[in-house]
Amino acid sequence: MKTFVLALGAGMVAGATVALMLPKNCAVRRVTQQAADKLEDAVQKATGCTCN
DSSP: HHHHHHHHHHHHHHHHHHHHHSSSHHHHHHEEEHHHHHHHHHHHHTOHHHHO
């Protein structure tokens, strides 16, 4: 299960990276960044990693 979550997170981060190429004032970019930040926090909690 842990591997699945990490793989899913990696795919979502890759998608978020593409969305971050949008203009900074774009609402889609802001929502995507918030989701990516939450996902990063969840992955760090799941793995116990505190590195940035």
